[in-house]
Amino acid sequence: MGFDKALLVTGAGGQLGLAFADLVPDAILLDRDALDITSRDAVMDAVRTHRPDVIVNSAAFTKVDQAEAERDKAMLVNAEAVRHLAGGADEVGAILVQPSTDYVFDGDKETPYSEDDPTGPGSVYGVSKLAGERHAANAKRHLIVRTSWVFGEGRNFIRTILKAADDLDELSVVDDQKGLPTYAVDLATGIIGLLDVGADGLFHLAGGEEPATWADLAEHAISVSGKASKVKRVTTEEFLSTRASPVAPRPKNSVLDCSKARALGVSLPDWREAVSRYLTEARLTQTSSPDE
Ligand SMILES: NC(=O)c1ccc[n+]([C@@H]2O[C@H](COP(=O)([O-])OP(=O)(O)OC[C@H]3O[C@@H](n4cnc5c(N)ncnc54)[C@H](OP(=O)(O)O)[C@@H]3O)[C@@H](O)[C@H]2O)c1
Structure with missing residues (x-):
């Protein structure tokens, strides 16, 4: 991809970081080490x-979930560190791109969330990301991009489901939370697209327009990968009753209204097509992938 600006990526070993590494070969890639x-x-x-x-x-x-018990750590990485990056960006005149999340919303709204909707995170993670947004917004030039349900190279829901599908005939998956699953490669491409048109401020950017539930996503991924497991659709309440370890609250409605980015000519492909592409690109259609 032709991107002629010097781009520095932090967290380059994560899903979004690895997507940028592929898309922008000249990028300065700094992983956690x-x-x-x-x-x-x-x-x-x-x-x-x-x-x-x-x-x-x-x-x-x-x-x-871990953030609920590790609030200080979540705040340090997701909020306080963004203050350092905003200061660094200002010193060299760079624009700071800060990804954020649907988890800044309480999820009680019936329709998709726009950038103007009031926030109200229900989890420590959501609180920390919202605080990070506020630090990022203090950078003179900033682009805050809220996204949702990201899958790419790394730890994610689809990998967990496909791994479980190797061992179980039936998987219980939550069917009363909805969102827009987003492929990290498409998200990185969309962020470059926003930068290319000179966008700044706050944007929502997620996969397509038609929402999925976690159960829809699991069923589609299992079907594309050719595995045989069935999905049993359960409520959040039913799912939580089977869990021994604490689970952070998640919004029932995580659907982001991405029309502000779309008006600038930037939109991400539908999640179903993206999942198929992801499973082919990541070779997750094989029964066992090399890193599992
Ligand atoms: N994943 C999602 O579903 C989702 C949804 C909405 C928004 N987002 C947002 O999208 C962005 C990218 O998420 P992602 O899915 O790519 O996350 P990810 O795969 O978990 O990657 C995050 C990376 O940051 C690294 N990291 C953690 N603490 C660090 C530190 N102190 N200094 C430097 N690096 C550190 C992690 O390293 P370790 O692995 O060693 O900890 C990991 O490589 C994040 O801002 C996230 O909040 C993600």
Whole structure:
């Protein structure tokens, strides 16, 4: 992809970071070992060394359930560290791209959430990401991109489901939460698209327009991968009753209204097509993938 600006990616070992690595071969890719974003000194050193035009902060504490018990850590990575990055971006005149999440909403609205809707996170993760948005918004030039249900190279719902499908004939999957599943490669492409048209501020960007429930997503992934397991559709309440470890609250409605980005000519492909492409590209249609 032709992107002629110097792009620095933090958290380059994560799903979104790896997608940027593929899309923008010249990008400066800093994984967690190369740059711990919670160190202000390390952030400033990296920014002064590389003097990027764009900083994409793909680093995050994304373990939503674990964040409930590790609030300080979630706040440090998802919020406080973004303050360092905003300061670094301002020092070299870069734009800070800060991905955020549907989990900043309470999920009680019936229709898709637009950028103007009031936030109200129900989880520690959501609170920390919202605080991160506020730090990012203090950068003189910033692009905050809320997305949802991301799958790519790494830990994600689809991988978990396909792994479970190798062992179980029937999987119980939540059917009363809905959202727009988003392929990390499409998200990175969309972020580049927004940068290309000079967008700044707050945008929603997620896969297609037709929502899925987790059960829809599981069923489609199992079907495309050719596995035999059946999906049993359950309510959140039923699912929680089977879980021993604490689970963070998630919005019932996670659907993001992406019309603001669409009006600038940027939209992401429908999730069904994206899941098929992902499973082919990641070779997850094989019974066992090399890293499992
Ligand atoms: N995944 C989703 O479903 C989802 C949904 C909505 C929004 N988002 C947002 O989208 C963005 C990208 O998410 P993702 O799915 O790519 O997440 P991911 O796969 O979990 O990647 C995050 C990366 O950040 C790294 N990291 C953690 N703490 C760090 C630190 N202190 N310094 C530097 N790197 C650190 C992680 O390393 P370790 O693995 O070693 O911890 C990991 O490589 C995040 O902002 C996330 O909040 C994600």
